[in-house]
Structure formats: structure tokens, C-alpha cells
Amino acid sequence: MKLRKASALAASVLALSLTATACGSSDDDNGGSGDGGGGKITVGIKFDQPGLGLKTPDGTFAGFDVDVATYIAGELGYTPENINFVESPSPERENLLKRGDVDFIVATYSITDTRKQEVDFAGPYFVAHQDLLIRADEDVTSEDDINNLTLCSVAGSTPAQRIKDEIAPDAGLFEQATYSECLAGLENGQVDAITTDDVILAGYAAQDQHQGKFKLAGLNLSDEFYGIGVQKGSDLRADINTAIQKMIDDGEWDAAIEKNVGPSGYAAEGAPEITETN
Structure with a gap:
């Protein structure tokens, strides 16, 4: 495995920067009738x-x-x-x-x-199936490797809970409001991987601005x-x-x-x- 756990200093910087962006997701009027x-x-x-x-x-x-x-x-x-x-x-x-x-x-x-x-x-x-999104020049080959990583996921999601409870309780885990908030940290090396469902991760990796930067680890961690x-x-x-x-x-x-x-x-x-x- 080529990855090593992100440093505590980088993780602290990420936590501060992402917390600042997570205080509200949209300024749109999101009120709904709830009854059609x-x-x-x-x-x-x-x-x-x-x-x-x-x-x-x-x-x-x-x-x-x-x-x-x-x-x-x-x-x-x-x-x-x-x-x-x-x-x-x-x-x-x-x-x-x-x-x-x-x-x-x-x-x-x-x-x-x-x-x-x-x-x-x-x-x-x-x-879908839970997986990791990692940088294109790195590899994660087994579930055991995940315990050595710093991950980013979304609060309230089943992937985040599964990482903590079942897959890698020793991994570092940042929980943010949206997955898009994790991408900058992955690109900058502040986290080692984003974890969520593979179809979600594939969509991010395929965006024009991310072409060639990221890839799926190919770990089928759940249904x-x-x-x-x-x-x-x-x-x-x-x-x-x-x-x-x-x-x-x-x-x-x-x-x-x-x-x-x-x-x-x-x-x-x-x-x-x-x-x-x-």
C-alpha cells in the first residue's frame, strides 16, 4: 500500500477549513408544502x-x-x-x-x-456498494489498509457509520455536511480517501475538473x-x-x-x- 495516514497538523487544518464551509448548504428557498x-x-x-x-x-x-x-x-x-x-x-x-x-x-x-x-x-x-475514492497514483488493496488512513465522509451517512463501527474503527474520520466538501482535502493530501457509495464516487471522479486525479479503490465494502x-x-x-x-x-x-x-x-x-x- 502506498498511502500513509495524513498528518495531525494537516488534519487539523482541514477540520478548521471544512467546518467553516459546512455552516449552511444553500441560500435557496427550500420550503415545501409537504402535501402536494x-x-x-x-x-x-x-x-x-x-x-x-x-x-x-x-x-x-x-x-x-x-x-x-x-x-x-x-x-x-x-x-x-x-x-x-x-x-x-x-x-x-x-x-x-x-x-x-x-x-x-x-x-x-x-x-x-x-x-x-x-x-x-x-x-x-x-x-450500490461502499468504496473509497483515492488519488490516482495511490492504492488501497484491502480492508486492513483502511485503519491506517484518514478518511472523509458525510455525517449521518451509512458509510461513515460503517467505517466507525465495523470496517476501520482506528481510521481517522472527518464527517462533513456534503461529499463535495471532502474533495479539496483529498486533492491537497489532507485526507487519504473519501468513503461512500461507489456510484457517488464515480460521478465525482468523472467530472471534467477531476479527470485523471482520482480513482475508486475497488473495494466492495457493502450492499x-x-x-x-x-x-x-x-x-x-x-x-x-x-x-x-x-x-x-x-x-x-x-x-x-x-x-x-x-x-x-x-x-x-x-x-x-x-x-x-x-
Whole structure:
């Protein structure tokens, strides 16, 4: 293994710099009706995940999760113009649903037993695997290597929790508000790797400004089943499941994968079986 743990001084500098940027994610008006009232529906997505959920410079939204959300909203009777997209950082997803700020969330939202105590899920609609994003000239070849690294991930995410509890409890770990906040530290050598789901990492590595700088370590550390989050007890779950299945059956799911994920070179698995029905 070529990596060595980032120095304590560099880690301290990173902690200070990233904390300064993590005090708020968007100045947009993110208020939602939570009930589709007034002919509109409010949907939570990520704003900073290329290929999945990204707010573009012109204020539009693009990515696989955006296309899935748009398709589902269409099946529920809402045109694209009547969808209000709300940024949904990982630590805030349950709160957004419980407060009724959004009607549903499509935001690389892994289905877990812990989360199911607070919210319900439809789906799953995608399967990913936890991995590391590292600098292109370095290698991490085993899970044992990870304990010697300084990592960056997102607070409230399953990858961050799994690193602490299961994979590498001795690793250094910074938890930030968004994965994009970790990229500067990786590029500058202040952290050794970013850890989250492989499809998310592939999107960052494929961005024009990052071409040739980073690569996936190729470690399959977990199976992550992405679900559509809804309020506990919501009647929307059955309708969303029907919409997901229709999207798969009519070929729109495959088309959305090819358009949004294909350019990164990531080899997506086929659509998973829907299991979240009660």
C-alpha cells in the first residue's frame, strides 16, 4: 500500500477549513408544502452529486435520482414544472420527512433498519456498494489498509457509520455536511480517501475538473439498497412502488442509468426487486 495516514497538523487544518464551509448548504428557498398542495409536489434530492442529484449552474437539476423523482412525480400526476426540488443533506433527510417539508426523498438514501424506525421507504430502486475514492497514483488493496488512513465522509451517512463501527474503527474520520466538501482535502493530501457509495464516487471522479486525479479503490465494502423516503405511515409508498416498477418495465430506468451514470464508466447492476411494501 502506498498511502500513509495524513498528518495531525494537516488534519487539523482541514477540520478548521471544512467546518467553516459546512455552516449552511444553500441560500435557496427550500420550503415545501409537504402535501402536494396547490398543484405542486416537493421532492428532496442531493444538489452536489454528479450523475445522481446535481444542481447545475443555470439552476436546473440533473442526474439519475432527479430522473427517478421526475418519473415518479409524473405518475402521481405532477408535471416537471410543478416539482419543487429541495436540497436534502444526509443528516437532515429524516427531519425533512417528519416535518412534512418534502413529500418524498430520492437522494442516494440507503434503506436501513435504524432509518425505518423513523421513516418509511418505497423501493429499492438501485443497488450500490461502499468504496473509497483515492488519488490516482495511490492504492488501497484491502480492508486492513483502511485503519491506517484518514478518511472523509458525510455525517449521518451509512458509510461513515460503517467505517466507525465495523470496517476501520482506528481510521481517522472527518464527517462533513456534503461529499463535495471532502474533495479539496483529498486533492491537497489532507485526507487519504473519501468513503461512500461507489456510484457517488464515480460521478465525482468523472467530472471534467477531476479527470485523471482520482480513482475508486475497488473495494466492495457493502450492499447499499437505495429507497424512496416517505413519512411514516404515508399512503404514497404503494403508489411510488407502482411507479418504480413501471419505470423499470417500460425501459425508462435503463435509459436513465445510461444517460446519467454511463458516462462515468460505472457498471451499474440491474434494477433490484421491490421489497419495501409494508
